[in-house]
Amino acid sequence: MESGKNFIVGIFDDESVLLSAVKKVRGSDVKIHECYTPYPVHGLDDELGYKRSRISIAAFMFGITGTCLAFLMMIYMMGIDWPMIIGGKDYVAIPSFVPVGFEVTVLLSALGMVGTFFVISNLKPYGKPRIYDIRSTDDKHVMAIDLAKNKKSTDELSSILKDSGAVEINEKKF
Amino acid sequence: MAEEQFQFTAKAKKRLSILAVVGVVLLILGIFSASSNSHHADEASHGEGTEQVAESHGEEAHAGEEHAAEEGHGYHWSKRIFANLWINNMYFVGLALLGVFFVAIQYVSQAGWSAALIRIPMSFGNWLPIGGILTLLIFWFGGHDIFHWTHEYLYDVNDPRYDAIIAGKEGYLNTPFFLVRMVIYFVVWFLMFRWIRKKSLEEDLNGSSKYYYKLRGISAGFIVFFAVTSSTSAWDWILSIDTHWFSTMFGWYVFASWWVTALAAITLITVILKEQGYLKIVNIGVLHDLGKFVFAFSIFWTYIWFSQFMLIYYSNIPEETVYFIERLSSDHYSIVFFVNLILNFFFPFLVFMPRDSKRHTVFLKIVTIIVLIGHWFDFYLMITPGVLKENGGFGLLEIGMAMIFGVAFLFVALTGLSKYPLVAKNHPMIKEAEHHHVF
Numbered sequence: 001m002e003s004g005k006n007f008i009v010g011i012f013d014d015e016s017v018l019l020s021a022v023k024k025v026r027g028s029d030v031k032i033h034e035c036y037t038p039y040p041v042h043g044l045d046d047e048l049g050y051k052r053s054r055i056s057i058a059a060f061m062f063g064i065t066g067t068c069l070a071f072l073m074m075i076y077m078m079g080i081d082w083p084m085i086i087g088g089k090d091y092v093a094i095p096s097f098v099p100v101g102f103e104v105t106v107l108l109s110a111l112g113m114v115g116t117f118f119v120i121s122n123l124k125p126y127g128k129p130r131i132y133d134i135r136s137t138d139d140k141h142v143m144a145i146d147l148a149k150n151k152k153s154t155d156e157l158s159s160i161l162k163d164s165g166a167v168e169i170n171e172k173k174f
Numbered sequence: 175m176a177e178e179q180f181q182f183t184a185k186a187k188k189r190l191s192i193l194a195v196v197g198v199v200l201l202i203l204g205i206f207s208a209s210s211n212s213h214h215a216d217e218a219s220h221g222e223g224t225e226q227v228a229e230s231h232g233e234e235a236h237a238g239e240e241h242a243a244e245e246g247h248g249y250h251w252s253k254r255i256f257a258n259l260w261i262n263n264m265y266f267v268g269l270a271l272l273g274v275f276f277v278a279i280q281y282v283s284q285a286g287w288s289a290a291l292i293r294i295p296m297s298f299g300n301w302l303p304i305g306g307i308l309t310l311l312i313f314w315f316g317g318h319d320i321f322h323w324t325h326e327y328l329y330d331v332n333d334p335r336y337d338a339i340i341a342g343k344e345g346y347l348n349t350p351f352f353l354v355r356m357v358i359y360f361v362v363w364f365l366m367f368r369w370i371r372k373k374s375l376e377e378d379l380n381g382s383s384k385y386y387y388k389l390r391g392i393s394a395g396f397i398v399f400f401a402v403t404s405s406t407s408a409w410d411w412i413l414s415i416d417t418h419w420f421s422t423m424f425g426w427y428v429f430a431s432w433w434v435t436a437l438a439a440i441t442l443i444t445v446i447l448k449e450q451g452y453l454k455i456v457n458i459g460v461l462h463d464l465g466k467f468v469f470a471f472s473i474f475w476t477y478i479w480f481s482q483f484m485l486i487y488y489s490n491i492p493e494e495t496v497y498f499i500e501r502l503s504s505d506h507y508s509i510v511f512f513v514n515l516i517l518n519f520f521f522p523f524l525v526f527m528p529r530d531s532k533r534h535t536v537f538l539k540i541v542t543i544i545v546l547i548g549h550w551f552d553f554y555l556m557i558t559p560g561v562l563k564e565n566g567g568f569g570l571l572e573i574g575m576a577m578i579f580g581v582a583f584l585f586v587a588l589t590g591l592s593k594y595p596l597v598a599k600n601h602p603m604i605k606e607a608e609h610h611h612v613f
Contacts, residue, residue: 052613056529087490095487098480 005148005174007033008157009132010166012141015041021143021164022047028160033146036136055113062112063105070104071097130174144172177599180452182592190581197577204571208251249565256316257561258572262579263312264411265553267305268432269439269583273298274367275400276436278393281370281386286606287463290455290597294447295440296374299367300590301583306360309411313356320561323347323417340417347414355410359403366396374598381600404429412553415560419497423482428556430475434518435549437467438542443587445535445542447596455597455604458533459612465532468542472522479515500559506566510555517548550576 012018018041025032026049035044078084079092089096122129136142143166145157152160158169273295280288317324327333328340340347369392377385405425413424421427441464447453448461486494501507522541531537558566598604 052529060527087488089490095484098484 005146007132007172007174008145008147008154008161009170009172010143010145010161010164011133011135011168011170012143012165013167015141017165018141018143019043019047021161021166024164025143025145025160030145030152030157030160031149033144033149036132036142036144038136038138038140041141055116058116059109059113062116063109065112066105066108067101069108070101073104074100132172133170178452178454178596180447180588180592180596182588186588187585190584194578194581197574197581199574200570201574201578204569204574205251205255207569208254208567208571211251249562253319253562254565254567254571255575256312256319257558257566258575259308259312259316260320260411260561261550261553261557261572262575263305263308264557265435265550266301266579266583267309268428269436270298270301270305271363271400271404272432272436273440273587274302274363274370274396275404275433276440277370278396278400281389281393282397284390284603286603287460287610289601289603289607291440291444291453291460291607292374292598292601293591293594293596294443295436296367296371297587297591298436298439299364299371300586302360302364302367304582304586306356306364309356309360310353313353317349320557321414321417323414324349343417347417352410355406359407362399363403366392366399370396375594377600378595378598383602385600386602404432412556415557416497418493421482421486421494421497423478423485427475427478427482430471430478431549431552434468434471434475435546437464437471438545438549440464441468441538442542442546445538449535452596455608457608457610459610460607461535461538462529462532462612463610465526465538465541468545469522469526469532472518472526472545476515476519476523479519500563501555504559504564506564506568507555507559510551510568514548514551514555517544518552521545521548 010021012021015037018035018037022032022035022044026047032048035041035048037044074097075092078097083091085091086093086096118124132144133140133142143161145161147154147157150157154171161169276288276295277292277299279285280292312320322328323340323343325335327335328337329344330336331341370389373385373389373392377389408425408428412428413420441461444453444456444464445461448456483498486498501511521544525531525537525541531541554568554572601607
């Protein structure tokens, strides 16, 4: 296997141990790659120092694209391609385009958000999701540390993890 | 926790009084200009030429008055005063009523986040008896000016002015029944508000969860009564001005407008009190939620507004479209029509869309003030075209009257607020409000 990234993976039994471990590990100048938990752990984002997700910006961009596309489509169809008088209105009767415009806005912003989420989570087709430990989908909490992004050696990192309460420490290569 | 009590200081009272005096001066100036302009318009119709009108009044309202003078309809400037009294009265009665509704909703849904600020919307209800008396008085003296359907001759088959459509609505729209409904609304609203306030204050002294369950029961009753009367009162007091026209959305439309107004007022007062050092217990998460409420219900109002407009626009039935034609193809109202949409939809929608703007008091204050002004224009647009036709205007008279009403409302609400502790300290959800955290 081609040498990719090296990770050191700590396995935790309990969410409260994980929370205090995150604090300890970050306190000793170690960059944590990511934590994987079977269910959302309250306060973990804060401990990991995550900034707020910017997905809302993506949602806005997709939404505004949807609005523009919908109006362009209807203006082209009703005004240029096949003009029809409906109910005595103008060809381009903007108020009657609003409901469709709204729907397309919602559709594109929802699909766009899901798409964005898939891409940033590496869930794209033919993308290989990295599974650090399959038990993180069951009953274990997993903390992954990228060796390349830390100056400490594997042994040092292992002992930090062990001190902070990891029940098992593995190495993982992708 | 120390007992927190709002002090309605002499300084604050003085400031409000100055505002009220300014309002009175503006109102008198407005009345003077409206009445003198009205005389000029009469002269103009006798062939004096239109320059005089334009000179005395600027761009404001002269075309309409000329028009009225030509047609010879009995427009008198005093009608404009009654129209304004009615606009402000409806606006502030709604504010008072929806304040109580906010309290009721919080109890029924067992909301925790709002427990610390529940006394602020509760204080709005103090306006209800005054609003009720004003509604009765304005109807008594200005009923014929505001409501076309109150004229007896419309129902008399032998009279040339007989109106078959209005006569057909006589079963509901007749003065005795109208008055009975009005009294029932106000009495029940006020008594339920008193009951809620009484139990909430008893909870402060005795502190037992039985008050909480009692309040939940009363609130549920209030909401049931409100669900019906918020619609019927909107038909009675606002929809019936345009007697021939009707819209099944109208009750909801007025409710939406009242509700977002009340939410904006609650937010604004909470933010201002917090800045003055009160309400330490109210954290940024609660303000954020209030901001979300204003944001969400601005969109809700727009949704209702658009649903009403869209269906009428699309089906294109003359008896329905006349309502919007009166407003859109008029020199005065078409501007207000779009201003209404900009202030009440585009502005709060775009400013409150990012998360951070709902967590900064500056933005909260700006948006809520704009929304409060915007919904005044919403009521202006609902009432004025029906009452004054093309003679309506916007000037010092409107500004002065709104200021007087606003100051009076604040005086009553803040006096009420200063009479009991600012925070319901024995509210079972108070700890939840203290630790309220939103993302």
